[in-house]
Amino acid sequence: LKTIPLKETMKILEISYDALDDDYKEIFLDVACILKGWRQDDAVIALESCGFHARNGLRVLEQRSLITISENRCLEMHDHIEEMGKNIVRRVNLNKPERHSRLWIKEEIEEILSNDSATTAATQCIKLEKYALNFKKLKKDLANMNELRFLHLEGPYVREDEVSNWNLPNALRFLRWDGYPFSSLPKTFQ
Numbered sequence: 001l002k003t004i005p006l007k008e009t010m011k012i013l014e015i016s017y018d019a020l021d022d023d024y025k026e027i028f029l030d031v032a033c034i035l036k037g038w039r040q041d042d043a044v045i046a047l048e049s050c051g052f053h054a055r056n057g058l059r060v061l062e063q064r065s066l067i068t069i070s071e072n073r074c075l076e077m078h079d080h081i082e083e084m085g086k087n088i089v090r091r092v093n094l095n096k097p098e099r100h101s102r103l104w105i106k107e108e109i110e111e112i113l114s115n116d117s118a119t120t121a122a123t124q125c126i127k128l129e130k131y132a133l134n135f136k137k138l139k140k141d142l143a144n145m146n147e148l149r150f151l152h153l154e155g156p157y158v159r160e161d162e163v164s165n166w167n168l169p170n171a172l173r174f175l176r177w178d179g180y181p182f183s184s185l186p187k188t189f190q
Contacts, residue, residue, distance in 0.1 A: 006080070013084050016064050027057035031067055031075055032085025033102040034127045034152060040073045049174045050149050101125065113141050125150040143167035152176040 017028060027047055035043045040058065047054035058075070061067045068076045077085075086104075093099035097108035098115075102125040109128060124147055142148065148169045153176070168175070168189045175185075 009080055010084050010087070013066075013081055014088075016066060017084065017088065020060070020064070023052055024057045024060050027052055027054065028061055028066055029085050029089055029102060030125060030150070031058075031061070031077060032082050033089055033104050034125050034150065035075055036077050036082060038075050040069055040075060043075050046150065046174045046176070051173070098123070103127070113138065122147055124148060125152075127152045129154045139167070143169060145169050146171055148172055150174045154178045 017025065020028060030047065030050075031043070035046065038046075044054040044058070047057065058067065058069075062069060066077065066081055070076050089100050089102050090097075092101070097103065097105070098112045099122050100108070101122060103109050103112070103123050104127045106128070109126065112123075123145055126145075126148065142151070146169055149171055151168075151172060151174070167186055170189065172189070
């Protein structure tokens with residue numbers, strides 16, 4: 001990979017991606033955008049909760065050298081392969097992040113929330129790390145993201161008294177909220 005120009009490398013890598021079954025493509029994109037660095041067991045739980053055959057999918061991705069499983073059982077991926085996956089997600093609607101299937105860039109998430117674009121968002125997965133966010137805005141917009149199946153938050157840190165009348169989209173299948181401040185999920189969540 002080091003001796004081939006980056007553009008050519010990306011074309012070669014994308015051939016491996018294009019040959020994947022659709023479900024395995026989705027798993028690959030989830031790993032590239034969200035799950036890289038996760039322990040394999042945790043990633044399997046997250047992916048299976050979203051309806052994927054995670055163990056088979058991860059095995060196929062590993063056989064095709066798109067991911068590796070580290071000695072401590074974490075999902076790893078070469079930086080070029082990660083970049084390819086993120087580019088695949090972003091190029092679908094390059095200037096419309098609300099149409100991206102996965103969001104991990106703080107500025108794009110802020111733009112969607114500040115422009116009230118969440119109601120039209122096609123986003124399936126969101127990852128927010130160490131992020132200070134207006135919880136009132138977040139709770140309003142999350143409820144309107146009808147296709148959101150995966151949500152990973154590190155923060156925002158909120159008080160229990162801020163939780164009144166908040167909803168999660170019913171499509172949500174996996175929630176990982178480090179420091180979750182509440183004793184239960186919202187009553188309206190099904």
